[in-house]
Amino acid sequence: GAGVSQSPSNKVTEKGKDVELRCDPISGHTALYWYRQSLGQGLEFLIYFQGNSAPDKSGLPSDRFSAERTGGSVSTLTIQRTQQEDSAVYLCASSISSQGRETQYFGPGTRLLVL
Amino acid sequence: AQSVTQLDSQVPVFEEAPVELRCNYSSSVSVYLFWYVQYPNQGLQLLLKYLSGSTLVKGINGFEAEFNKSQTSFHLRKPSVHISDTAEYFCAVSIIQGAQKLVFGQGTRLTINP
Numbered sequence: 001g002a003g004v005s006q007s008p009s010n011k012v013t014e015k016g017k018d019v020e021l022r023c024d025p026i027s028g029h030t031a032l033y034w035y036r037q038s039l040g041q042g043l044e045f046l047i048y049f050q051g052n053s054a055p056d057k058s059g060l061p062s063d064r065f066s067a068e069r070t071g072g073s074v075s076t077l078t079i080q081r082t083q084q085e086d087s088a089v090y091l092c093a094s095s096i097s098s099q100g101r102e103t104q105y106f107g108p109g110t111r112l113l114v115l
Numbered sequence: 116a117q118s119v120t121q122l123d124s125q126v127p128v129f130e131e132a133p134v135e136l137r138c139n140y141s142s143s144v145s146v147y148l149f150w151y152v153q154y155p156n157q158g159l160q161l162l163l164k165y166l167s168g169s170t171l172v173k174g175i176n177g178f179e180a181e182f183n184k185s186q187t188s189f190h191l192r193k194p195s196v197h198i199s200d201t202a203e204y205f206c207a208v209s210i211i212q213g214a215q216k217l218v219f220g221q222g223t224r225l226t227i228n229p
Contacts, residue, residue, distance in 0.1 A: 004158070031214070031215075033215075033216070033217075035217070042219060042220070042221045042222065043205065043207075043217075043219035043222075044219075045216045045217060045218070048214055048216060050214065056214060056216070059216070091158055091159065093158075093159075095215065101147070101166055102215065103161050103164070104161070104215065104217065105161075106151075106158035106159040106160070107158050108156070108157055108158045109158055
């Protein structure tokens with residue numbers, strides 16, 4: 001079956017603009033995670049969704065970052081007023097549940113460049 | 116809080132040679148342990164994971180890892196590497212209770228030379 005898909009694969013934007021990154025998880029996966037991969041910080045957790053529960057936003061670096069998950073499926077990560085330090089690869093992952101025994105399947109990522 | 120240290124940022128080896136990628140972790144609570152591989156311009160793929168039971172875990176592509184609780188280590192090994200193993204490898208942990216938010220090490224770039 002299809003894996004996790006993300007769009008766009010690459011995004012170039014100007015400082016100060018807003019961007020939206022999309023993630024389509026594997027069908028039936030109730031847990032969805034966003035991570036950021038950057039040269040300076042490595043791989044960092046950003047936010048996770050589990051079913052209809054309130055999302056865990058503890059990893060979001062600032063209030064310019066937000067995410068939503070509509071209908072328990074597709075998720076959108078929004079970065080407002082982008083800064084150059086937001087340049088990174090944003091990875092989405094999904095799993096059957098949020099419990100530790102479940103494998104997270106990662107998408108190919110969106111490479112964001114803020115000029 | 117949890118932290119993961121991968122002691123080598125780059126490891127060059129010759130094809131068909133053995134390799135060990137080192138990983139140490141720190142946590143005040145019990146954790147699950149993972150190794151992921153990332154090929155160029157791709158997402159992360161799970162190689163193996165330790166949840167409980169036998170401390171020697173076998174994964175895909177001939178890799179294995181051994182959990183050592185006393186040394187808080189989870190080193191990844193392969194007895195004979197192939198050119199196709201060239202990639203970046205990430206060690207990660209997650210706490211057992213609650214959501215599986217992964218905490219990653221900085222990664223080790225494995226380069227296989229012919």
